[in-house]
Amino acid sequence: ASPFAAVDMAPRDPILGITEAFNADKNPNKVNLGVGVYYDDNGKVPLLECVKKSEAQLMEKATPRTYLPIEGLAAYDKAVQELVFGADSAIVQEKRAVTAQALGGTGALKLGADFLKRFAPESQVWISDPSWENHRALFESAGFKVNNYPYYDPATRGVNFAGMLSALKEMPKGSIVVLHACCHNPTGADLTDDQWTDVIKVVSERGLIPFLDMAYQGFGDGIDEDGKVVRRFAETGGAMFVSNSFSKSFSLYGERVGALSIVATSAEEAARVLSQLKRVIRTNYSNPPTHGGQVVATALSTPELRKVWEDELAGMRVRIREMRKALVSKLKEKAPSHDFDFVIKQRGMFSYSGLTKEQVGRLRDEFSIYAVDTGRICVAALNSRNIDAVVDAIAKVL
Ligand code: PMP
Numbered sequence: 001a002s003p004f005a006a007v008d009m010a011p012r013d014p015i016l017g018i019t020e021a022f023n024a025d026k027n028p029n030k031v032n033l034g035v036g037v038y039y040d041d042n043g044k045v046p047l048l049e050c051v052k053k054s055e056a057q058l059m060e061k062a063t064p065r066t067y068l069p070i071e072g073l074a075a076y077d078k079a080v081q082e083l084v085f086g087a088d089s090a091i092v093q094e095k096r097a098v099t100a101q102a103l104g105g106t107g108a109l110k111l112g113a114d115f116l117k118r119f120a121p122e123s124q125v126w127i128s129d130p131s132w133e134n135h136r137a138l139f140e141s142a143g144f145k146v147n148n149y150p151y152y153d154p155a156t157r158g159v160n161f162a163g164m165l166s167a168l169k170e171m172p173k174g175s176i177v178v179l180h181a182c183c184h185n186p187t188g189a190d191l192t193d194d195q196w197t198d199v200i201k202v203v204s205e206r207g208l209i210p211f212l213d214m215a216y217q218g219f220g221d222g223i224d225e226d227g228k229v230v231r232r233f234a235e236t237g238g239a240m241f242v243s244n245s246f247s248k249s250f251s252l253y254g255e256r257v258g259a260l261s262i263v264a265t266s267a268e269e270a271a272r273v274l275s276q277l278k279r280v281i282r283t284n285y286s287n288p289p290t291h292g293g294q295v296v297a298t299a300l301s302t303p304e305l306r307k308v309w310e311d312e313l314a315g316m317r318v319r320i321r322e323m324r325k326a327l328v329s330k331l332k333e334k335a336p337s338h339d340f341d342f343v344i345k346q347r348g349m350f351s352y353s354g355l356t357k358e359q360v361g362r363l364r365d366e367f368s369i370y371a372v373d374t375g376r377i378c379v380a381a382l383n384s385r386n387i388d389a390v391v392d393a394i395a396k397v398l
Helices: 012-024 049-061 074-083 102-120 133-139 161-170 195-206 223-235 267-284 289-299 303-333 356-368 386-398
Strands: 099-104 127-130 147-150 176-180 210-214 242-244 255-264 350-352 376-378
Touching: 012 127, 049 289, 049 303, 074 099, 074 102, 074 223, 074 289, 099 102, 099 223, 099 267, 102 133, 102 195, 102 242, 102 267, 127 133, 133 147, 133 289, 147 161, 161 195, 161 303, 176 267, 195 223, 223 242, 255 289, 289 303, 303 386, 356 386
Parallel strands: 127 147, 127 176, 176 210, 210 242
Antiparallel strands: 099 255, 242 255, 350 376
């Protein structure tokens, strides 16, 4: 018998399944709002100018592709650390943080999860309800029990903050709490500054381990504004994990550029942490690839290119906000009895639109408009050409 005789078919990835159905749809006016990718107003994934310019510089230098250090390109790790914590932050100055280049945000989460399983094996992991669909699977595959803390409140289309806070207050010491640093995926609902104050206080007083996932820095209110939560956590002086990704902010999805930063309580502790993190990396994939890290390091650390990147990222952020506003005002016209104002308050690429599974099904079957069954739509997939068709269709299924 084959050694694979007992291998079951794994369930299909629900979101990739939407794209498969979309690709097979012959309607020329089809729209895919199920994706997690930024499209420009022409419906294309952009190749950023800052990336083209960084690549041109790198081509010019034409350096050989030797192995990178286990923790990645030093210039990249430094640039990421300064971006995430601030170049003049106490953490960077006191060398309390270690940063390792990782294979996207996913790779960063996986490194953090594997590291934690070695040094906090008894801890359990808590993720928001709902969360990015890979959080649970990723921490479970690292060997953790994964629980949900209350997060989204469908009644207010905002955060069930009382529920979240009381869950945090009941978690055992040493619990690992995964928090979306900005632009919550999938809901788009973020905490207010005051709510973060309470969360930071409870996490630090109760000795929980915060794991901040920041996949959308710059898509909410700005690069620094979105990074504020990480910096506020850092000011507590406690240990923390930060995974960040440039997939979206540099439109470099396929290059797999992200990083894991671990903040320790002293430089000496940080050095020990890095030595162990390197073992995790070494036994997973040895060292990261060169190209994406070089592109991002060049763009972040060359002032002219940095400016180009910041402007391009601002352009993406502003376009998404404009689409939010357009969606709301057009829906006000077409479906005046429904209130969609919450869409403007949401941050990042996504919106929990409040559409039901049945309504999402009708959008797909009758209008070739694809969204996630939960009602999540990617606002970054709307553009000036498809928005009217989307609004008309939503008005019809409401
Ligand atoms: N965390 C969250 C919340 C995400 O939404 C994503 C990706 N969409 C990731 C992590 C993973 O990022 P990457 O694609 O860089 O692996």
